[in-house]
Amino acid sequence: LFHAVEMAPRDPILGLTEQYVADTNPKKVNLGVGVYYDDNGKLPLLECVQKAEEKMMAAHAARGYLPIDGIAAYDAAVKSLVFGADSEPVKSGRVATVQALGGTGGLRVGADFLRKLNPSAKVLISDPSWENHRALFTQAGFTVETYPYYDAAKKGINFDGMLTALNTAPAGTVIVLHACCHNPTGYDLTAAQWDQVVAAVKARKLVAFLDMAYQGFGQGIAEDGLAVQKFVASGEDFFVSTSFSKSLSLYGERVGALSVLCADKDEAARVLSQLKIVIRTNYSNPPTHGGQIAATILNTPELRALWERELAGMRTRIKEMRTALVEKLKAKGVQRDFSFITQQVGMFSYSGLTKDQMVRLRNEFGVYGIESGRICVAALNTKNIDYVTESIAKVVA
Numbered sequence: 528l529f530h531a532v533e534m535a536p537r538d539p540i541l542g543l544t545e546q547y548v549a550d551t552n553p554k555k556v557n558l559g560v561g562v563y564y565d566d567n568g569k570l571p572l573l574e575c576v577q578k579a580e581e582k583m584m585a586a587h588a589a590r591g592y593l594p595i596d597g598i599a600a601y602d603a604a605v606k607s608l609v610f611g612a613d614s615e616p617v618k619s620g621r622v623a624t625v626q627a628l629g630g631t632g633g634l635r636v637g638a639d640f641l642r643k644l645n646p647s648a649k650v651l652i653s654d655p656s657w658e659n660h661r662a663l664f665t666q667a668g669f670t671v672e673t674y675p676y677y678d679a680a681k682k683g684i685n686f687d688g689m690l691t692a693l694n695t696a697p698a699g700t701v702i703v704l705h706a707c708c709h710n711p712t713g714y715d716l717t718a719a720q721w722d723q724v725v726a727a728v729k730a731r732k733l734v735a736f737l738d739m740a741y742q743g744f745g746q747g748i749a750e751d752g753l754a755v756q757k758f759v760a761s762g763e764d765f766f767v768s769t770s771f772s773k774s775l776s777l778y779g780e781r782v783g784a785l786s787v788l789c790a791d792k793d794e795a796a797r798v799l800s801q802l803k804i805v806i807r808t809n810y811s812n813p814p815t816h817g818g819q820i821a822a823t824i825l826n827t828p829e830l831r832a833l834w835e836r837e838l839a840g841m842r843t844r845i846k847e848m849r850t851a852l853v854e855k856l857k858a859k860g861v862q863r864d865f866s867f868i869t870q871q872v873g874m875f876s877y878s879g880l881t882k883d884q885m886v887r888l889r890n891e892f893g894v895y896g897i898e899s900g901r902i903c904v905a906a907l908n909t910k911n912i913d914y915v916t917e918s919i920a921k922v923v924a
């Protein structure tokens with residue numbers, strides 16, 4: 528039955544972690560995968576999560592099936608987080624939100640629904656984007672193409688190219704946008720550029736799908752919702768996927784969501800019923816634990832405040848590492864100006880290092896980044912940054 532089955536390629540990012548784990552170099556540093564580590568190089572278990580779990584354990588709750596769309600209090604909390612608790616879309620009940628298996632699950636539920644709705648639509652993702660965007664929308668049956676995004680020479684965004692692509696896309700084309708903290712480049716659109724993107728999406732009758740995997744890692748929870756607010760103001764319907772993998776450091780619990788903004792409450796009820804079919808035929812209903820942690824934190828004022836402080840701590844530490852990276856490279860005599868790294872936001876930096884330099888970093892120094900030059904700044908810390916900058920200084924010399 529399986530003799531003709533070919534070996535599938537490894538996920539380029541997760542495959543790199545396997546290589547890192549096997550490396551015997553005691554100084555090795557993994558700047559590959561997008562995971563936030565604390566200053567001791569440890570994956571944090573947030574205090575707000577511990578407190579929520581203590582509350583949950585004390586309650587000794589039974590583990591029945593959840594509703595297909597997840598925990599109601601979770602879905603309500605996600606809506607408030609994404610759109611604002613007192614926002615018109617939430618108050619009028621025109622958002623359909625479902626709990627999903629991480630941000631990836633939210634994207635996939637949305638993709639499957641969109642494909643049924645408009646089977647001939649194309650999907651445009653940014654060039655470059657998180658690799659799984661292409662794979663996921665392709666698996667859902669779409670033809671996936673790209674819109675220009677990164678301008679290597681300018682160390683920024685090719686905004687004219689992006690806008691031209693939107694302005695020439697056929698009506699119904701699905702545009703996948705990183706709501707904040709663009710993965711992999713670290714370059715986000717300005718408020719004025721978002722206005723132009725929103726106007727193009729509206730004028731061309733495109734379908735926006737915002738991927739919000741890093742809310743709170745850019746400027747703040749509310750600030751990082753800017754793109755969502757602008758799309759709401761445009762009056763268009765759109766999709767938003769949410770992930771708590773990074774913001775609650777709950778990677779393995781698979782806590783995410785999909786929200787679809789509809790024209791009115793009645794439409795939202797019909798859309799929700801279709802999302803539930805996608806879910807039911809895939810995994811029936813989501814798991815209880817992670818969603819309950821998130822719901823407890825988001826709906827308990829003290830835990831919510833604690834989470835906001837802890838998230839701000841992660842955000843601030845990443846910014847400090849960006850500054851330290853630039854300063855230490857300079858102090859080690861590197862001539863090239865790396866100050867653009869402090870203009871980037873979120874967990875990643877497109878460092879501008881070449882593939883050859885990234886391969887040398889890995890093979891000679893045990894410093895693992897993606898061959899595109901992407902490094903995870905959130906994996907730098909006060910203990911490994913000297914070694915990392917020394918290594919970079921050697922490969923750029």
Ligand code: PLP
Nearest residue numbers: 629630631657710738740770772
């Ligand atoms: N979208 C982007 C842009 C990401 O970087 C990630 C990272 O993992 C995801 C979605 C998926 O998030 P999750 O791990 O919650 O599925």
Ligand code: TYF
Nearest residue numbers: 538540541559560561659710
């Ligand atoms: O880009 C990253 O590193 C994160 C983690 O298939 C990730 O988004 C990477 C690859 C993948 C799933 C998650």
